Amino acid sequence: MKNIAVIGSGTMGNGIAHVFAQSGYKVSLIDISQVALDKAIATIGKNLDRLISKEKITEENKTATLNNIATFTSIQDGLKNADLVVEAATENVDLKLKIFKDLDTACPSHTVLATNTSSISITKIAAVTSRPDKVIGMHFMNPVPIMKLIEVIRGYNTTDEVTAQIMELSKKLGKVPVEVNDYPGFVANRILMPMINEAIYSLYEGVAGVEEIDTVMKLGMAHPMGPLQLADFIGLDVCLSILHVLYDGFGNPKYAPCPLLVNMVTAGHKGVKSGNGFYSWGHGTKDLIVSEQFKK
Numbered sequence: 552m553k554n555i556a557v558i559g560s561g562t563m564g565n566g567i568a569h570v571f572a573q574s575g576y577k578v579s580l581i582d583i584s585q586v587a588l589d590k591a592i593a594t595i596g597k598n599l600d601r602l603i604s605k606e607k608i609t610e611e612n613k614t615a616t617l618n619n620i621a622t623f624t625s626i627q628d629g630l631k632n633a634d635l636v637v638e639a640a641t642e643n644v645d646l647k648l649k650i651f652k653d654l655d656t657a658c659p660s661h662t663v664l665a666t667n668t669s670s671i672s673i674t675k676i677a678a679v680t681s682r683p684d685k686v687i688g689m690h691f692m693n694p695v696p697i698m699k700l701i702e703v704i705r706g707y708n709t710t711d712e713v714t715a716q717i718m719e720l721s722k723k724l725g726k727v728p729v730e731v732n733d734y735p736g737f738v739a740n741r742i743l744m745p746m747i748n749e750a751i752y753s754l755y756e757g758v759a760g761v762e763e764i765d766t767v768m769k770l771g772m773a774h775p776m777g778p779l780q781l782a783d784f785i786g787l788d789v790c791l792s793i794l795h796v797l798y799d800g801f802g803n804p805k806y807a808p809c810p811l812l813v814n815m816v817t818a819g820h821k822g823v824k825s826g827n828g829f830y831s832w833g834h835g836t837k838d839l840i841v842s843e844q845f846k847k
């Protein structure tokens with residue numbers, strides 16, 4: 552695999568384009584928004600500058616990496632010669648199904664189609680294409696250039712050969728791939744989201760306050776950040792939507808989202824992105840200040 556197309560140049564797409572380009576692959580970065588593409592290239596440049604200042608790469612590496620990325624606002628132009636497409640567009644089922652139908656029509660028959668979805672069934676996405684054997688999940692973690700893990704998710708029809716290809720490719724990016732099967736939440740979110748939900752239930756039931764819950768998990772379990780802070784970073788709307796996927800997918804009440812989480816999302820308190828969640832983020836993300844609603 553030499554030519555990679557990345558669909559979507561937001562938070563994840565720019566990181567995915569960065570790691571492929573830095574490893575020497577030719578990348579077509581595709582987004583419907585020119586503004587998003589410009590922002591992505593600027594972010595990649597800044598992240599490469601940081602690596603130069605840490606003496607991890609040279610100025611020449613930066614130039615070579617940026618030269619490996621071409622941007623496109625049309626899927627058709629960006630997909631010529633793609634050996635692999637990694638889709639990292641907005642998390643919305645109907646949008647992803649439409650994109651995969653278009654990809655299936657536009658891509659050569661050998662092209663493997665991967666999705667970075669956090670929660671949508673790989674098997675469902677694969678089913679709208681004529682090549683479900685070549686559709687797979689490549690679940691990168693945020694921030695992509697730093698996080699080592701790629702959860703590689705086999706759909707119901709994904710072949711051993713395609714899975715092996717993607718595992719091998721992930722290692723060439725300097726990542727550690729872990730193969731999992733396609734069930735709701737895969738592994739990462741199936742375990743993480745119930746933990747976050749339980750932390751929110753502990754707050755809701757008055758077992759402890761925001762800082763206390765996060766401190767127990769940080770100092771007691773050696774987690775780098777507490778579950779409530781992590782939920783704010785992920786986005787409370789995203790957490791809620793993944794809990795719905797688990798709840799609907801398994802039909803098990805243990806995944807029912809905490810009513811406090813539902814209320815917060817409904818009220819527009821979505822965490823860092825809205826400036827307010829369990830913590831207040833109006834001043835930036837360096838200091839942890841508990842939101843007014845949860846101050847004792």
Ligand SMILES: NC(=O)c1ccc[n+]([C@@H]2O[C@H](COP(=O)([O-])OP(=O)(O)OC[C@H]3O[C@@H](n4cnc5c(N)ncnc54)[C@H](O)[C@@H]3O)[C@@H](O)[C@H]2O)c1
Nearest residue numbers: 559560561562563582583584587639640641642668669693
């Ligand atoms: N943000 C995270 O922490 C994270 C972690 C793992 C996986 N994911 C998954 O990665 C995917 C992308 O998430 P994100 O956080 O980068 O989203 P984002 O909102 O930052 O970026 C999405 C981008 O997709 C573009 N887009 C929308 N429709 C498109 C189309 N038809 N064609 C091309 N581009 C299109 C948008 O313009 C936007 O730039 C989602 O599936 C999400 O579940 C996110």
